[in-house]
Amino acid sequence: xxxxxQSPKYLFRKEGQNVxxxxxxxxxxxxxxxxxxxxxQGLRLIYYSQIVNDFQKxxxxxxxxxxxxxxxxxxxxxxxxxxxxxxxxxCASSLTGSNYGYTFGSGTRLTVV
Amino acid sequence: GESVGLHLPTxxxxxxxxxxxxxxxxxxxxxxxxWYKQESGKGPQFxxxxxxxxxxxxxxxxxxxxxxxxxxxxxxxxxxxPGDSAVYFCAENYNSGSARQLTFGSGTQLTVLx
Numbered sequence: 001x002x003x004x005x006q007s008p009k010y011l012f013r014k015e016g017q018n019v020x021x022x023x024x025x026x027x028x029x030x031x032x033x034x035x036x037x038x039x040x041q042g043l044r045l046i047y048y049s050q051i052v053n054d055f056q057k058x059x060x061x062x063x064x065x066x067x068x069x070x071x072x073x074x075x076x077x078x079x080x081x082x083x084x085x086x087x088x089x090x091c092a093s094s095l096t097g098s099n100y101g102y103t104f105g106s107g108t109r110l111t112v113v
Numbered sequence: 114g115e116s117v118g119l120h121l122p123t124x125x126x127x128x129x130x131x132x133x134x135x136x137x138x139x140x141x142x143x144x145x146x147x148w149y150k151q152e153s154g155k156g157p158q159f160x161x162x163x164x165x166x167x168x169x170x171x172x173x174x175x176x177x178x179x180x181x182x183x184x185x186x187x188x189x190x191x192x193x194x195p196g197d198s199a200v201y202f203c204a205e206n207y208n209s210g211s212a213r214q215l216t217f218g219s220g221t222q223l224t225v226l227x
Binding site for chain 1: 145154156157164204206219
């Protein structure tokens with residue numbers, strides 16, 4: 001089945017640590033996205049990539065980094081510079097061009113301990 | 114109804130009643146709109162979409178209405194069921210220059226009462 005897979009589902013981070021969230025898709029989508037969701041709020045864009053080896057900052061990129069070495073994969077690293085990383089992280093992918101929606105993964109809940 | 118930037122509004126309906134969820138979108142140049150459903154702890158799922166050259170589109174038990182004059186979108190759910198309880202997001206799609214992106218509203222929490 002085609003889809004987008006995020007792992008792990010739950011992740012705990014100690015203060016000062018970097019952690020990497022995985023996102024893999026087999027939908028042959030060119031574009032991939034990372035969003036952060038806080039309780040009772042909408043989705044905020046962290047980074048997006050429309051093509052391999054290229055990515056752009058979203059609205060809240062500070063403290064995060066990404067890579068896009070393969071079309072299928074778009075990992076997100078939450079660095080120690082992100083002061084409030086506890087949130088629900090969602091990865092999405094889409095075809096490029098107009099009038100295409102996003103397919104979302106099931107999310108990773110990151111908690112700082 | 115919801116609007117980008119506001120905290121989560123809520124809507125409670127009796128099982129079997131119809132639900133109407135509203136969304137005020139921000140960009141008059143947006144030409145494609147989507148409704149997503151997000152259950153607790155899960156990723157958003159596509160429900161229905163509509164292009165700007167339409168004002169109404171129907172799916173199974175759901176209807177989306179688009180009023181471009183006042184930049185308003187609504188989702189109607191017929192005969193609401195307990196499984197419809199979730200957060201519902203609208204999203205608008207417009208060309209921001211270098212890339213097309215979806216912009217999401219803050220969502221509406223729908224609770225179906227027995």
